[in-house]
Amino acid sequence: MDRNARLKEVVRAAKEHPVYREKFKEVHPEEVTLENLGELPLTTREEWVAYLKENPRPPAGASLMHLTPSPLMGWMPEYLSQEDLRYQTEALAEHYRRLGLTGKRVLVAFSYHVFAGGWLFHQALWRAGNLVFPHGPGEAARIAEIGQAYGFDVLVTNPSFALKVGQAGGRFALLLAGGEPFTSVPGFREKVEAVLGGVALDAYGTSELGIVAGERLEKDGLWEIPEMAVLEVLDPETLKPVPDGEKGELVVTALSRTLMPMVRFRTGDLAIAERREGLTVLPRGVFGRTDQMVKVKGVKLYPTELAPILGGFGLDPKGFQVVLERKLEGTDKLVLRLKAEKVPPGLMEAIQRATGLKVDEVELVGELEGGLVVDRRF
Amino acid sequence: MDRNARLKEVVRAAKEHPVYREKFKEVHPEEVTLENLGELPLTTREEWVAYLKENPRPPAGASLMHLTPSPLMGWMPEYLSQEDLRYQTEALAEHYRRLGLTGKRVLVAFSYHVFAGGWLFHQALWRAGNLVFPHGPGEAARIAEIGQAYGFDVLVTNPSFALKVGQAGGRFALLLAGGEPFTSVPGFREKVEAVLGGVALDAYGTSELGIVAGERLEKDGLWEIPEMAVLEVLDPETLKPVPDGEKGELVVTALSRTLMPMVRFRTGDLAIAERREGLTVLPRGVFGRTDQMVKVKGVKLYPTELAPILGGFGLDPKGFQVVLERKLEGTDKLVLRLKAEKVPPGLMEAIQRATGLKVDEVELVGELEGGLVVDRRF
Structure with missing residues (x-):
C-alpha cells in the first residue's frame, strides 16, 4: 500500500473537519508525507471533547457508532463511515495475515456492545479468512468448554481475563491480548502463556484510533501497523521527537479514519520508540501516562x-x-x-x-x- | 434477483451435505423450482441436532459462528461461510431499503454476544446505508437518553423491552421488533406504539434461518422476504400444504445459507398463509406451536x-x-x-x-x- 497517498487522504479530510479547519489553514495535504508529518499541529483529546460536546449528533456519512467511557464527557462517541470501516477491516486483516492468522478458529471475548473493542478484532480477523465466534466478555468456564468442544485455536481478550479462562481449563494456541497493560508488566506474559498453554501477543489501540500497534510472533515489541497508523514519540514538554530509546508521549496519526480524522493525536500514553525495518517499534509497549x-x-x-x-x-x-x-x-x-x-x-x-x-x-x-x-x- | 437460480444453488449445496445426502439422492437441483419445491423431503430440527451432536466442530469454510440455546443439545451451533454472510447481508438490506430504511440512525438493542440476533439486524441495516449503533440488550434508561442525545430514529429490539425503553422516556419513530410474539398478541402493538411514539413493525426469524418474514409499513401481516426465504404452511399431520387461510406448520427454505443449508425446515411454529403479489404472507404472524x-x-x-x-x-x-x-x-x-x-x-x-x-x-x-x-x- 502507498502510505503517503493514504496519509494525504486523511489530512485532506482533516482539513475539512471543524476540529482541524482553523489550525490546518496553512496545511497543503498534497505536500504532507511520512517525513514531514511532524510539522503539522498536534491534536488533543480535550479538543475533540470540546467539539463533540457542542456537536453530539452523528455527522453526515456516519455508518457505525460506538461510545467510550470518557472522564471528560461521560461517554465519547466515535463514528466511522462505510468507507472507513471497509478500509480499517482490510488494513487490520493484512496485519493478521502477516501473523499467519487465516483459516483459524477465533473466539472473541471482548464486548461488542456500546464499545468498539470486539468489532475491531472481529471484522479484521473475519476478513483475514478466519472463523470468528463473537462470544463477548465474561463466562470464563463456558469459554474454556466451548474452546475445547469446537476446537478454537485463538482467544481474543484482555490478559487478566485470559488468565481466568486458563484457570477454568481453557487452552488456546494463541492469545491476542489488548485492553490493559500486558507486556509492559514484567512476568505477566509468562504467567498467561503458562496457564493457557500457548503464545500470547500484545496489541495497542484505543477506540478513537483503532488498533495501531501489535506484536509479531518474535515477541519483540509493539510494531506500528503500517496500514493503520503512523506512530511518533514526543517530549511532552517540548513537543519535539525524543531520540530513539528515550521515553515520551505516544502520538498517533490514524490512517484508518476520515470521518473523524485523527492526525497527530496525543494519546497521553508513555512509550519508547525504536526504528526497525522502516517502522516505529515500541520495545517496552505502552507503560504509563505522560500527563x-x-x-x-x-x-x-x-x-x-x-x-x-x-x-x-x-x-x-x-x-x-x-x-x-x-x-x-x-x-x-x-x-x-x-x-x-x-x-x-x-x-x-x-x-x-x-x-x-x-x-x-x-x-x-x-x-x-x-x-x-x-x-x-x- | 432470480429466486429460482438461488434456490437451485441452495439445493445443490444441500445435496452435498451429510444431513441431506441420503434423502436428496434422487433430487436434481437443476430441476428444483419455487413451484415444485414442495416435492422435496422435509427436514427437522431433530435431524440437525443429531448430526451436530456427532459433528460439533465447525465445517470447512465456516466464517461466522453463533450458538442458540437448544433444549435438545444445550447449545446448537450455526455456521455461515463468508459468501453466506455477504449474501444474507445484501438480501436483508434489500428488505430494509424497501421499507425506506436508508440514511436513518438505528440503535440495536439485541445481543451480539453468542447469539445471532444483533448481527442479523446490524449487518443488513448497515449495508442498507444506515448509521448503526450496536448497543446490546438492557439499560432501558440509558437507551432512552442516548436516543435523545444522538437523535436516533429507529430502535431494534424485542417488543417487551421496547415498552421499558418507552416507559423510561425513549421515543423512536420506528421500532423493528422481533424475538418474541408481537403482532399475534392482540393490542400489544398499540400499547408499544403509544409509549414509544412511533410505528412498530414485526419480523420473524430464527438463528438457523435468519430473518425470513417482515412487516411492511402497511402493517398487513408478515411478508415473506423474497431474497431470504421461501415459506410454506403445511398440515403437521399429512405434511401437505393447507389451503390459504387455514392453520398449519410454517416450513422454511432459507435462500441465505449454503454451508448449513436449510431446505424445507419444519419450524414447529403455527401460522396461516395467504398469497399476495406472488409472495406468501402470514396475516396473523406466528402465533403458536404445532407440536x-x-x-x-x-x-x-x-x-x-x-x-x-x-x-x-x-x-x-x-x-x-x-x-x-x-x-x-x-x-x-x-x-x-x-x-x-x-x-x-x-x-x-x-x-x-x-x-x-x-x-x-x-x-x-x-x-x-x-x-x-x-x-x-x-
Whole structure:
C-alpha cells in the first residue's frame, strides 16, 4: 500500500473537519508525507471533547457508532463511515495475515456492545479468512468448554481475563491480548502463556484510533501497523521527537479514519520508540501516562510507569505514591510510599533501571492518602 | 434477483451435505423450482441436532459462528461461510431499503454476544446505508437518553423491552421488533406504539434461518422476504400444504445459507398463509406451536395459540391448561382452566374465533399442575 497517498487522504479530510479547519489553514495535504508529518499541529483529546460536546449528533456519512467511557464527557462517541470501516477491516486483516492468522478458529471475548473493542478484532480477523465466534466478555468456564468442544485455536481478550479462562481449563494456541497493560508488566506474559498453554501477543489501540500497534510472533515489541497508523514519540514538554530509546508521549496519526480524522493525536500514553525495518517499534509497549510527569533531580519521572513494575513484583499496581522532598543541601529527595508489608527484592533496582532515578527512601504504609504525587519541594 | 437460480444453488449445496445426502439422492437441483419445491423431503430440527451432536466442530469454510440455546443439545451451533454472510447481508438490506430504511440512525438493542440476533439486524441495516449503533440488550434508561442525545430514529429490539425503553422516556419513530410474539398478541402493538411514539413493525426469524418474514409499513401481516426465504404452511399431520387461510406448520427454505443449508425446515411454529403479489404472507404472524396439536370435536386445536390471546386480554400467557373430557353422550368436552380471578369479557369469543372451537367450561384456579393439555378422553 502507498502510505503517503493514504496519509494525504486523511489530512485532506482533516482539513475539512471543524476540529482541524482553523489550525490546518496553512496545511497543503498534497505536500504532507511520512517525513514531514511532524510539522503539522498536534491534536488533543480535550479538543475533540470540546467539539463533540457542542456537536453530539452523528455527522453526515456516519455508518457505525460506538461510545467510550470518557472522564471528560461521560461517554465519547466515535463514528466511522462505510468507507472507513471497509478500509480499517482490510488494513487490520493484512496485519493478521502477516501473523499467519487465516483459516483459524477465533473466539472473541471482548464486548461488542456500546464499545468498539470486539468489532475491531472481529471484522479484521473475519476478513483475514478466519472463523470468528463473537462470544463477548465474561463466562470464563463456558469459554474454556466451548474452546475445547469446537476446537478454537485463538482467544481474543484482555490478559487478566485470559488468565481466568486458563484457570477454568481453557487452552488456546494463541492469545491476542489488548485492553490493559500486558507486556509492559514484567512476568505477566509468562504467567498467561503458562496457564493457557500457548503464545500470547500484545496489541495497542484505543477506540478513537483503532488498533495501531501489535506484536509479531518474535515477541519483540509493539510494531506500528503500517496500514493503520503512523506512530511518533514526543517530549511532552517540548513537543519535539525524543531520540530513539528515550521515553515520551505516544502520538498517533490514524490512517484508518476520515470521518473523524485523527492526525497527530496525543494519546497521553508513555512509550519508547525504536526504528526497525522502516517502522516505529515500541520495545517496552505502552507503560504509563505522560500527563503526570514531574521533574526529579533534573530527570523526567512518569510516576504511572511504576504501576506495571509493581504489578510485575506481585504488588498492587495502584498501591504507591511518589513523595518529593527537598534535602537540606537543596537537592531533591525521592521517597516511594508503598502499600506493602515488605519491599520485594530487586524492586528498587528495577525502578532505577526503568526511570533512571534512585529511590532515596521507601516508606511502607497500610493506607494511602492523596494523589499519585505529593510534591513538598516548593 | 432470480429466486429460482438461488434456490437451485441452495439445493445443490444441500445435496452435498451429510444431513441431506441420503434423502436428496434422487433430487436434481437443476430441476428444483419455487413451484415444485414442495416435492422435496422435509427436514427437522431433530435431524440437525443429531448430526451436530456427532459433528460439533465447525465445517470447512465456516466464517461466522453463533450458538442458540437448544433444549435438545444445550447449545446448537450455526455456521455461515463468508459468501453466506455477504449474501444474507445484501438480501436483508434489500428488505430494509424497501421499507425506506436508508440514511436513518438505528440503535440495536439485541445481543451480539453468542447469539445471532444483533448481527442479523446490524449487518443488513448497515449495508442498507444506515448509521448503526450496536448497543446490546438492557439499560432501558440509558437507551432512552442516548436516543435523545444522538437523535436516533429507529430502535431494534424485542417488543417487551421496547415498552421499558418507552416507559423510561425513549421515543423512536420506528421500532423493528422481533424475538418474541408481537403482532399475534392482540393490542400489544398499540400499547408499544403509544409509549414509544412511533410505528412498530414485526419480523420473524430464527438463528438457523435468519430473518425470513417482515412487516411492511402497511402493517398487513408478515411478508415473506423474497431474497431470504421461501415459506410454506403445511398440515403437521399429512405434511401437505393447507389451503390459504387455514392453520398449519410454517416450513422454511432459507435462500441465505449454503454451508448449513436449510431446505424445507419444519419450524414447529403455527401460522396461516395467504398469497399476495406472488409472495406468501402470514396475516396473523406466528402465533403458536404445532407440536402439541390435539384433535377436539374433530378440529385441530393448537393449545399454544391461546397464549397470545390471553396476553392480549391482560392475563398471564402461560396461565392456562386445556382439559379434554368425554361427555356422557360420547362427544368431546373442552374445558379451559385459567389462572385468573375472573374471565375477561370477550375472551371466550376471541378463543372461538381463533380456534373454531367453543369452550364448554371455564375453571378459574390459583395454581396449575401438569402440562398444557390434560387429555382424559381415552
